[in-house]
Structures are given as C-alpha cells and as structure tokens.
Amino acid sequence: MSNYPVNITVKPDVKGFFDPATNTISYCIKDPDSDACAIVDSVMDIDYAAGRITYDHADELMAYIVANGLKLEWIIETHVHADHLSAAPYIQQKLGGKIGIGKNIMIVQETFGKVFNEGTEFQRDGSQFDALFEDGDTYQIGSMKAVAIYTPGHTPACMTHVMGDAAFVGDTLFMPDGGSARADFPGGDAGELYDSIQKVLALPDDMRLFMCHDYGPNGRNIEWETTVGAEKAHNIHVGGGKTKEEFVKMRTERDATLDMPKLIIPSLQVNMRAGEIPTDNDGKPMLKVPVNGL
Template sequence: MSPEVHSFFDPATNTISHIVRDPGSLACAVIDSVMDIDYAAGRITTSHADEMIAFIRAKGWVLEWLIETHVHADHLSAAPYIQAALGGKIGIGAQITVVQEVFGKIFNEGTEFQRDGSQFDALFQDGDTYQIGALTARAIHTPGHTPACMTHVMGDAAFVGDTLFMPDGGSARADFPGGDAGQLYDSMQKILALPDQTRLFMCHDYGPNGRDIRWETTVAEERAHNIHLAGRTREEFIAMREARDATLAVPKLIIPSLQVNMRAGEIPTDSAGRPMLKVPINGL
C-alpha cells in the first residue's frame, strides 16, 4: 500500500510534520507535530498545529493516531492540542520511560511526575503493529539518537524521526543522555534493510550547502549516497559521529522541549496550576 503523505515545514525549528492517510479510507495519522514557542517571551502559540487541523478538517479525514518518533529536544509537540480538536491516540516508543527517568532527575521533577509512560495512550515495542484504517503500521525500535527512537513503517513509507537525515545531511547526533553512536549505526542499518523503493520521510532538514529544504528520499538513495554511512565501517562511523558531536551546540529549545515532550506535549505547571518551565543550572 502507498499512503498519501502531506508534509508541513516549520522554519523556526526546521521540523517537518507529516499527515499520513490510509489510501482505502478517510483515516489518517499525524507524525511529529509542532507547537510554536517564543522562548524569550515565554509565549506559546498554535499556528503550525492549526494549519494541520484545518487541513484534516477540510479533507474530511478522521485522525486516529498522533505519533511521536521520539522525545524531541528541538521543538514542542502539539499532540494534545491536536488531539483535543480531532481525537486520536498519542503513541511513542516504550523506552520513553528511560527518557523520563533521566530527565525527571535533571529537571528535579517531584513524585507527581509519573515515569511509566502513562501520559501517552500507547507505548510501542519493537515490531508492534497498529492500524490507520485498513493500513497496517509497524514500529521499529531505532535507538542511538535517544533510547526511545522509533521508525514507523506505513505501507511503502517510513518515518524515521531524527535517526536519518537526507543523504547530504547524514545522521542525527548521538550525544544526548542515553544516546549511543554504535546503536545509531545499527539503527540506520535496520532502516536501510527495508526495500529499496521505500519512501523515507525526515523529521528535520537544514538545507546543507544552501539547497532547498527537502524531506523525502528512498532507501536506495540513502544507502548509496548518505555522507555519514557510504563507504564507512561501523567503527569509522562511531569515530566520525563522536568527533562531530563534540563540536555541536546544545539545541536552543532543549530545555522547554524536553519538559513538555516527556509529558506527551502537556506543559508542566507550578503548585498553583500555572504553566511553568524550569531551567536547570549546569544540569545538561
């Protein structure tokens, strides 16, 4: 099956969100949605999410799933906002509990913060399947960038999160807590073991060397031309990835993103119930 895919680029975070429709029905899923934030002003708005909601409503589609490929460190999820408007279940990899445990400590979350993934409607294990109408989706555990990273295969399309970038972009960093360059290499090989013609959809693109933003390629293209993989052994990839990661800055939105996204997109509150974020000092 070849699902219909519509993609939405957020220039503020270089994130690409996707709407995937079962070709045999009106059922659809949203992958990696974005909530807008002006971090300096402490202001959250919804224009990106509203565009996706309006698109689904205009098509008359039925939203069944809101999928997070992982706990993003560079943008806030709009999943609960979209869910409130259109319904659907929020799903993420089962290893979210590892991420919650690590960052629950970093952000000094109290015992009221559950570290069992219960904020999400579904936790996917490697190989789990679920339905979008008549379209069967399969979750593949692809850790390395984070412990909870999953690639979601839907017919001839696969949504890879941050594990892979476009061939001229290479791969994701592996230096976040719980990240591992060796695991990342192995996960990329899992993706590249899919059929050559499988369409791969990215979560981010930064337009290397000034080219236009792109987010779709194929397994065959990645296998032949990915600048971080082609011609490299596992050991060479690890050395390259670790050296490169040592030069990278911390993502600008990592502090709000992690606090929100490990809660399935809900904004934490203070003791009076007001939306509030913490800034750990020397904690990341």
C-alpha cells in the same frame, strides 16, 4: 532484507508541513483505502524569550485534515524531541486520536525527571501516552497496517514508523547530503545509532523515507523525502558501505563540536509529558531552567 512485516504495495498519501523556526517537518499520512489518517511529529510554537505558546503550525495541520474530511486516528511521536515542542495534546483535544511513542520513553522520563527535579507527582511510566510501542509492534490506520521499529541511538526511545511504502525515521537519518543526527544526548550512543540505521537500510530500496528535520546543507532548498536506495548509495555518513568503526569515530568527533539545541530545556520538559506543559504548585504553566544540569 528486513524482518519486519512491511508492505510497499500500500501507498499512503503523505503531506509534509515544514516549520522554519525549528526546521521540523510534520506529516499527515492518509490510508489510501479510507479517510483515516495519522500525524507524525507535530509542532507547538513557542517564543521562549517571551514565554508565549501559540499553535499556528498545528492549526495549519489540522485545517488540512478538516478540509479533506479525514479522521485522525493516531498522533505519533518518533522520539522525545529536544529541538521543538509537541502539539499532540492540543491536536488530540480538537480532533481525537491516540498519542503513541516508543516504550523507552520511561528511560527518558527517569533521566530528565532527575535533571528537572520533578517530584513524585510526575509519573515515569509513560502513562501520559495512549500507546507505548515495542520493536515490531503493529497498529492500524484505517485499513493500513503500520509497524514500529526500534531505532535507538539518537535517544533511547527512538522509533521508525513504517506505513505502507512510507517510513518516518525521526532523527535516525537525515537526507543523504545531511547524514545522521547527533548521538551525544543522555542515553544516546553512536554505535547503537549505526545499528539502527542499518535496520532502516534493510527495508526495501523503494521504501520512501521521510525526515523529521532538514537544514538545507550547502544552500539547497529544504527537502524531506528520499528512499532507502538513495540513502544506501549516497548518505555522507553511512552510505557506500561505511563501517561501524568509521561511523562511530566520525559521529563522536562531530558531536563534540555541536551546541545544544536552543529549545532543549522547554522541549524535554513538555515532550516527556506527551506535549503537556508542566505547572507550578498553583497550577500555572511553568518551565524550569536547571543551572549546569544539562
């Protein structure tokens, strides 16, 4: 049984937007009793080889909000993504809203501030974000209460955000046939990830769970919604009562076979800045490529 103040009688409208370039799903979540909404895990498009940023995915998301007369109150990042760039500041400039992430963004900033040799002008205190959530913090989307649950393991800043009967798990879990995300990034830990997954699985069985990624294992169509009950019963990595020891062994062995995400270098530099692109000494947008640094 969960100790967090969740209320599954509140049923927000959830609209998912799939980005095929990164297999990411972004969400617009509407308070059922008002026009207030939130965005979770937005995507900014990048042609890395060409050094070109575009905003087609974010524009589609914003067009949906405008067409439905919604008021954007929050732009939530479940964690510092290593596989896609956040469009949070672009969206905020157009539609407003507060940008929020877990408080342990500061650990990520300190770690990767060193990797990318960022100078003292790069603040490592999370001040680029409007809100830094701690475990159990609550916030409002219109009349709907949202709860932030600390779920580290994939990264040290991962949070699951519960909005009524909908929980946005970031990379803590995948669909039941996808299992779980890797835990070998700096600050990641397979044992912590298992414990975090148990927090999610302690939520009510009817709680809807929304994934940040789906890769269509075994050729099935892309999906992004399941339930706590389905994950408990069928998740290939943690379902059916698998032990922590079994999970850590599996996750550690599996992670050793995985390549780094293709967009990890630009993603980390941008996302640890709340989606802002870093600049050089002349103020021009510029990304660094550390050699043997990741």
